Amino acid sequence: MTRFSLGKYLLPTYVFLTFLFLMVPIGYTFVFSFNDSIKSNIIWRGFTLDNWLNVCDQADVCGAFGNSLLVAVTATTVSTVLGTMIAIALVRYRFKFRSATNLLLFLPLATPEVVMGAGLAAQFLDFGWTKGLTTVIIAHVMFTLSFVVVTVKARVATLDPALEEAGRDLYASPMQVFWKITFPLLLPGILSAAMLAFALSFDDFIITQFNSGSVDTFPKFVYTAAARGIPPEANVVGSFVFIVAIAIVIAVQVRSAMKKRKLLSK
Amino acid sequence: MAFVAFGSQAPTKEQGPSKTGRVALFLLLPGLFYLALFFITPLVSLIITSLKAPSATGAIGRYDLGLEFGNYVYAVTQYAPQIFRSFSFAVLATVIALAISYPIAYFIAVKSRNRPLLKGILLTLVVAPFFISFLLRTFAWKQIFSNDSLVVNVLKDIGIFGADSYIIGTNFAVVFGLVYNFIPFMTLPIYANLDRLDLSLVEAGSDLYASPSKTFRKITLPLSLPGVISGTLLTFIPISGDYVVASRDFLGGPDTAMIGNVVEANFLRIQDYPTASAISVMLMATIVVLVSAYVRRSGTDDLL
Amino acid sequence: MATEFIARGQDLELKGIRKEFPGFVAVDNLDLKIPAGEFFALLGPSGCGKTTTLRMIAGLESPSKGEILLGGKDIAGMKPHERPVNTVFQNYALFPHMSVLENVAFGIRQRKLTEPLAKAEKALAMVELEHLAQRRPQQLSGGQQQRVALARALVNRPSLLLLDEPLGALDLKLRRQMQIELKAIQMEVGLTFLHVTHDQEEAMDMADTVAVMNQGHIEQLGAPEVLYDRPKTAFVAKFLGQSNMFIGKVTETNSETTSIEYKGKKITGLTKRSEKVTGVIAIGVRPEKTNFHETEPVSDPGLNILGPGEITDIRFTGVSNQYQIDIPGIGVMTVFAQNVGRSPVVELGAQVYVSWKIEHSFGLSDLPSGVEEDQ
Numbered sequence: 046m047t048r049f050s051l052g053k054y055l056l057p058t059y060v061f062l063t064f065l066f067l068m069v070p071i072g073y074t075f076v077f078s079f080n081d082s083i084k085s086n087i088i089w090r091g092f093t094l095d096n097w098l099n100v101c102d103q104a105d106v107c108g109a110f111g112n113s114l115l116v117a118v119t120a121t122t123v124s125t126v127l128g129t130m131i132a133i134a135l136v137r138y139r140f141k142f143r144s145a146t147n148l149l150l151f152l153p154l155a156t157p158e159v160v161m162g163a164g165l166a167a168q169f170l171d172f173g174w175t176k177g178l179t180t181v182i183i184a185h186v187m188f189t190l191s192f193v194v195v196t197v198k199a200r201v202a203t204l205d206p207a208l209e210e211a212g213r214d215l216y217a218s219p220m221q222v223f224w225k226i227t228f229p230l231l232l233p234g235i236l237s238a239a240m241l242a243f244a245l246s247f248d249d250f251i252i253t254q255f256n257s258g259s260v261d262t263f264p265k266f267v268y269t270a271a272a273r274g275i276p277p278e279a280n281v282v283g284s285f286v287f288i289v290a291i292a293i294v295i296a297v298q299v300r301s302a303m304k305k306r307k308l309l310s311k
Numbered sequence: 312m313a314f315v316a317f318g319s320q321a322p323t324k325e326q327g328p329s330k331t332g333r334v335a336l337f338l339l340l341p342g343l344f345y346l347a348l349f350f351i352t353p354l355v356s357l358i359i360t361s362l363k364a365p366s367a368t369g370a371i372g373r374y375d376l377g378l379e380f381g382n383y384v385y386a387v388t389q390y391a392p393q394i395f396r397s398f399s400f401a402v403l404a405t406v407i408a409l410a411i412s413y414p415i416a417y418f419i420a421v422k423s424r425n426r427p428l429l430k431g432i433l434l435t436l437v438v439a440p441f442f443i444s445f446l447l448r449t450f451a452w453k454q455i456f457s458n459d460s461l462v463v464n465v466l467k468d469i470g471i472f473g474a475d476s477y478i479i480g481t482n483f484a485v486v487f488g489l490v491y492n493f494i495p496f497m498t499l500p501i502y503a504n505l506d507r508l509d510l511s512l513v514e515a516g517s518d519l520y521a522s523p524s525k526t527f528r529k530i531t532l533p534l535s536l537p538g539v540i541s542g543t544l545l546t547f548i549p550i551s552g553d554y555v556v557a558s559r560d561f562l563g564g565p566d567t568a569m570i571g572n573v574v575e576a577n578f579l580r581i582q583d584y585p586t587a588s589a590i591s592v593m594l595m596a597t598i599v600v601l602v603s604a605y606v607r608r609s610g611t612d613d614l615l
Numbered sequence: 616m617a618t619e620f621i622a623r624g625q626d627l628e629l630k631g632i633r634k635e636f637p638g639f640v641a642v643d644n645l646d647l648k649i650p651a652g653e654f655f656a657l658l659g660p661s662g663c664g665k666t667t668t669l670r671m672i673a674g675l676e677s678p679s680k681g682e683i684l685l686g687g688k689d690i691a692g693m694k695p696h697e698r699p700v701n702t703v704f705q706n707y708a709l710f711p712h713m714s715v716l717e718n719v720a721f722g723i724r725q726r727k728l729t730e731p732l733a734k735a736e737k738a739l740a741m742v743e744l745e746h747l748a749q750r751r752p753q754q755l756s757g758g759q760q761q762r763v764a765l766a767r768a769l770v771n772r773p774s775l776l777l778l779d780e781p782l783g784a785l786d787l788k789l790r791r792q793m794q795i796e797l798k799a800i801q802m803e804v805g806l807t808f809l810h811v812t813h814d815q816e817e818a819m820d821m822a823d824t825v826a827v828m829n830q831g832h833i834e835q836l837g838a839p840e841v842l843y844d845r846p847k848t849a850f851v852a853k854f855l856g857q858s859n860m861f862i863g864k865v866t867e868t869n870s871e872t873t874s875i876e877y878k879g880k881k882i883t884g885l886t887k888r889s890e891k892v893t894g895v896i897a898i899g900v901r902p903e904k905t906n907f908h909e910t911e912p913v914s915d916p917g918l919n920i921l922g923p924g925e926i927t928d929i930r931f932t933g934v935s936n937q938y939q940i941d942i943p944g945i946g947v948m949t950v951f952a953q954n955v956g957r958s959p960v961v962e963l964g965a966q967v968y969v970s971w972k973i974e975h976s977f978g979l980s981d982l983p984s985g986v987e988e989d990q
């Protein structure tokens with residue numbers, strides 16, 4: 046029974062080509078970070094390491110990057126704490142207004158950024174608050190919260206309640222049960238959620254643009270620079286972040302694969 | 312929903328909620344209060360602002376409370392082309408993204424199920440574009456498609472393009488950019504769903520004389536529908552509000568403005584807050600309708 | 616917080632315990648007394664309330680009504696971590712992020728007692744797993760995990776040890792082995808064990824006293840042999856083994872014997888082994904107490920005789936042969952005959968008589984469900 050097996054290669058080929066396609070802008074950004082350009086990074090002039098070595102020559106780039114980091118770290122911390130609390134409550138506790146809570150948590154995921162950004166800006170206007178670092182952080186906590194809840198919730202749901210019951214049975218008070226049993230076991234999920242929140246906050250543009258006033262974050266800097274030409278230092282920062290992120294993801298995967306192998310070996 | 316893909320690797324065991332009491336309230340209230348203050352109230356602010364009238368003092372950017380429903384009429388009539396264009400782009404980009412993403416999700420979730428290393432690599436690659444700033448990605452395409460780029464020149468040489476042809480600023484460029492940026496949003500929910508597909512169902516199909524393509528159409532495809540719907544919502548909604556891709560500084564041109572561009576312009580430059588708010592409210596209302604249709608079918612527990 | 620641990624081996628008493636959940640009652644007016652140092656089994660089908668009862672004793676659920684007295688003191692209001700009671704959970708609930716040794720030492724540490732690790736090592740030695748002390752629970756087999764769970768509970772010397780179907784996940788051979796070990800450990804340390812299970816063989820094998828639970832209340836309580844030999848209700852009779860059941864109106868009763876009429880035949884049992892002696896009652900007999908004969912046995916006041924009937928089914932189960940005998944006008948009876956090498960009539964279709972001694976009959980207090988009182 047012979048069957049023409051071209052079909053077998055069709056899908057993998059397609060996938061391979063698609064992934065190549067997905068990588069194009071990444072490659073482009075990386076390559077052009079080495080461009081020996083003066084201000085605008087549009088035409089290739091020549092290879093140089095100067096951009097990488099002296100990335101803060103373009104002071105705006107580093108400043109914006111610093112702001113993005115500050116905002117992301119702060120927002121991630123607040124959002125992760127609040128979101129973890131909600132996730133635990135959702136999975137472990139019975140309470141009356143569950144449907145409404147689910148809906149309230151879901152809505153930010155389904156709302157276009159432009160609506161959330163405009164809404165917050167309108168509100169800050171009504172309150173009379175000046176837009177700046179604080180308003181950006183407030184905005185970032187808001188839209189990352191639901192993502193944290195979803196991620197941690199998935200992890201809480203896999204936690205066997207019998208483990209906590211065993212803790213109480215073995216003389217641990219509720220607080221001790223939480224810190225010695227629940228929290229360590231939830232930690233991978235919480236860290237995942239924190240990383241997700243950080244990534245979302247760092248890369249956010251639309252909501253930030255509406256609510257940051259004169260404060261520049263990295264995406265905002267790129268946007269405003271796009272008109273006259275994005276300096277190669279921005280490419281450097283972008284590529285750097287990419288490399289760090291990929292390295293973390295790979296490290297996590299390798300570590301969990303090694304752990305799995307170690308557990309199975311004995 | 313979608314984001315189980317980001318979360319834990321273990322499949323979720325069903326654990327029912329077991330405890331009641333005030334601890335639940337203590338855990339919930341801070342976060343929910345925060346959302347009420349900084350998500351719900353802004354939406355209310357938007358509605359209120361959309362009904363404001365120009366200030367009696369005549370100052371630019373200043374408005375008084377009012378019930379100017381006429382703002383909506385103005386917004387719709389003034390910006391009808393952009394509104395129509397936004398939804399056309401969103402629909403088109405979503406459909407194309409679906410067509411591109413489904414096979415990828417299928418390949419990772421079904422065909423690579425037995426090779427965790429490959430699966431891990433592919434998933435990382437799908438998500439990788441996220442790690443480069445959205446703006447840098449889009450800007451890269453702008454450079455690649457710009458008027459004196461390699462791509463355009465080659466197309467001109469081959470003869471597909473005339474001497475005056477260009478890519479940037481066309482509808483094609485905008486849709487292309489939208490599709491590119493949102494492929495991961497479409498792929499991951501479908502992947503999450505297909506990952507849980509019980510392959511013995513597919514085997515049962517072929518055991519019962521269905522050809523591979525029939526098995527796919529009658530078994531796999533219907534079962535993956537929830538993932539497809541998730542992915543569609545998760546793609547369509549952000550696209551409909553996007554304005555970076557269509558911005559004139561990126562892949563857009565004078566004729567490609569979307570709703571988002573209108574809101575941005577009115578809010579941040581023209582300071583016509585009522586019009587910007589009216590458009591935002593209408594956009595939000597449309598999305599709420601879409602999502603309600605989805606929720607009515609599957610209930611709220613599945614949402615998160 | 617200094618938790619006082621009363622001397623071990625406390626009596627446990629449940630008085631009028633009731634547990635309601637939204638929509639149903641799990642435990643209804645339960646009274647139970649377990650003397651110190653006993654191995655006690657709570658036996659019943661799923662959903663009968665046995666696990667709920669165990670959780671109430673552990674403090675993981677609180678009763679809607681009633682008292683739980685440990686050594687005379689009501690512990691119903693105490694939180695789980697305040698009670699000198701420990702549980703071996705059904706799926707072991709070993710902490711995956713701690714080593715086996717740390718798991719076992721956990722309770723000692725929480726109570727802030729001295730030398731937690733030394734004590735944990737001793738407990739592990741008792742279950743012969745001291746060589747696995749540094750492993751993680753996920754690296755252990757099911758049987759090993761079960762023993763670690765046991766050590767983790769026992770190391771705390773609780774007044775009462777609760778076991779929630781701990782052997783359910785093990786295969787047959789391992790289960791049998793663990794049953795022997797558990798019983799040996801209990802006898803060695805002298806603690807009170809409360810073992811919850813749905814496996815009647817397990818309960819009868821290990822326990823000093825068995826309580827059979829059904830739909831939230833205890834149907835019968837007593838030593839395993841007594842429960843098996845003299846079930847008082849139809850549920851207990853059916854749950855603890857097979858029986859042949861005859862339902863009929865009482866025709867005569869005196870201080871020695873009670874008889875019923877069953878489809879024209881007379882079936883007799885001893886009055887002291889009958890719960891009810893008026894009206895329509897059910898009399899049963901265990902299949903292994905019956906015999907079959909090729910020729911009609913001589914009639915005897917001490918024997919119930921039925922037949923002739925045809926052997927319609929024979930099943931060979933290793934230890935015994937199980938025969939189904941269809942007696943026209945009566946019904947199908949089950950007879951077990953031990954496989955001792957001699958061969959009684961074994962062919963299908965053979966015509967035989969069935970008999971049993973009247974002192975092996977038992978009279979129940981109720982009728983099997985689905986049967987109504989006629990007449």
